[in-house]
Amino acid sequence: MSRRRPFGSVRAKATLGATLVVAVALIAAGIAVLLALRSNLGGQADAEADAAARRVASQIAAGTPYAELELPDAEDHPVQVVDRDGRLLAVSEDLEAISGTGVPGVTPAPSPGTGRDDDDDADDPEAGSVGETTWHGEGRATVDGEDATYRFSQVEATDPRDETVLVYAGASLAGRQSTVGTAAVAMMTGLPLLLGVVAVVTWLVTRRALRPVEDIRREMAAITASADLSRRVPEPVSGDEVARLARTTNETLTALEASVERQRRFVADASHELRSPIASLRTQLEVAAAHPDLLDLPGAVEDTVRLQHLAADLLLLARLDAGERPGDGRVDLGELLAGEVAQRTGDRIRVRVEAGAGAVALEPGVEADAGAVVSGSRQQLARVIGNLLDNAQRHADTRITATVGVTDGGVLLRVDDDGPGVPEAERDRVFERFVRLDDARTRDDGGAGLGLAIARDVARRHGGDLTVGQAPGGGARFTLRLPPAGLRSS
Incomplete structure (x- = not known):
């Protein structure tokens, strides 16, 4: 008994797969x-840092002395003003430490003012200018003992003395970090819950979808246990792949049931056919053992030959049922x-052969041809011809005609007799195994009802067919149709 492995079922695999896919998608x-x-x-x-820097830069451009600049609160917007030499000119109040701006100092140098006095104001009304933002970066600042991360903006400003x-x-x-942290916590909290919902929903949906498959499996197990091939698996009304699987399974069971029934009937009929000659031969041998002068030697030989023929027929049918391929020889x-x-040479009626040069036309579009070459087994095709001729010998009154012809559709071989013919209602049944339309006469003549069945099986194995109809002059016409050499379907 095999041990059931974890995630060994389709339902578990589908649930795990769906959950993993959703997990990867959600994480991404x-x-x-x-x-x-x-x-x-x-x-x-x-943008906030840039706006704060520009407000300070605008004051410098307007000529406000560095010591008198209105700087924003250091906790919100720490500010440094630095000249080209790296000298710190102004800094936000309460700023205790700063990094990331390139100037770590927090103590301004003595301010040179703006370089602008009252006379300059009267003679030179020109003010400075505010340049573009030249840099953004991230750093840290300590205000009133609290260390925090900031985004810094660098803006150039030119004062009225034309110094930049x-x-x-x-x-x-802090707000960004808080928002991102809150969002991350929410996602990490919601992810397991969402994955749990996905797993449960997938499990339930998959169980519902695979329920018909489990019903099919359970019924097949019951059929195997009971060996009752008449049972069928339930077919869902959904019309999906599972319904088609159930329908195909039932078709397979139908074919299997028919095959088993055919085999059972074949074994029963074969046993019945073998019983008679064996019983007859045993009786003759027992009589001969008790009364040697009463030995019916010809009858014993006849029963032995009949057994030999029957055994050969059964062996050939077994090989055909096993799927023996006829080969690719040219015949x-x-x-x-x-x-x-x-x-x-011992037939009671001489067979007239119409084939080769000078043969009469079979019908419009069909000409007799000695070069009617087909692909297959010479031995099996000879068996077909022999069985058709044997059947004609048993039923013909005075005439048997065999003809070979070639048509656009392939090669034809026809055997006509002038016997009673085959009733139209029985024309398919005569090709069944162990079927004899006249049991008494055919049994006396040695027929077991296998000749025509073997002939049709061999014909179909060669890509053709064997049919029966009415001969033009009355009686039966058996027609063997075969594809020409090289055109037989595999």
Whole structure:
């Protein structure tokens, strides 16, 4: 008994697979959202820092002395003003430490003012200018003992003395970090819950979808246990792949039931056919043992030959049922027919062969042809011809005609007799195994009802067919149709 492995069922595999796919998708989406949120909040901080730096730069451009600059609260926007030599000119009040701006100092040098006095104001009304933002970066600042992360913006400003200074202003990232952290916690909390919902829903949906498959499996197990091939698996009304599987399974069971029934009937009929000659031969031998002068030697030989023929027929049918391929030899059907007829010297009716040069036309579009070459087994095709001729000998009154012809559709071999013929209602049944339309007469003549069945099976194995109809002059016409050499379907 095999041990059931974890996740060995389709339902478990589907649930696990769906959950993993959703987990990967959600994690990727969450990371993308967090990165986008972080970038967006960082952009807002850059804009705030840039605005704060420009406000200070505007004061410098207007000529406000560095010592008198109105700087924003250091906790919100720490500010540094630095000249080109790196000298700190102004700094936010309560700023205790700063890093990331390139100037770590927090103590301004003695201010040179703006270089502008009252006379200058009267003679030179020109003010300075505010340049472009030249840098954004991230750093840290300590205000009133609290250390925090900031985004810094660098803006150039030119004072009225035409000296350029750099204004550094920061914007706190505490709000961004808090928002991103909150979003991350929410995602980490919601992810397991969402994955749990996905797993449960997938499990339930898969169980519902696979319920018909389990019903099919259970019924097949019951059929195997009971060996009752008449049972059928339930077919869902959904019309999906599972319904088609159930329908195909039932078709297979139908074919299997028919095959088993055919085999059972075959074994029963074979046993019945073998019983008679064996019983007859045993009786003759027992009589001969008790009364040697009463031995019916010809009858014993006849029963032995009948057993031999029956055993050969059963062996050939077994090989055909096993799927034996006929081979790819080239066989001239006209020559094969002529050879078979030439060997039958003991027939009660001489067979007239119409094949080769000078043969009469069979019907419009069909010409007799000695070069009617087909692909297959010479031995099996000879058996077909022999069985058709044996059948004609048993039923013909005075005439048997065998003809080979070639048509656009292939090669034809026809055997006509002038016997009673085959009733139209029985024309398919005569090809069944152990079927005899006249049991008494055919049994006396040695027929077991296998000749025509073997002939049709061999014909179909060669890509053709064997049919029966009415001969033009009355009686039966058996027609063997075979594809020409090289055109037989595999």
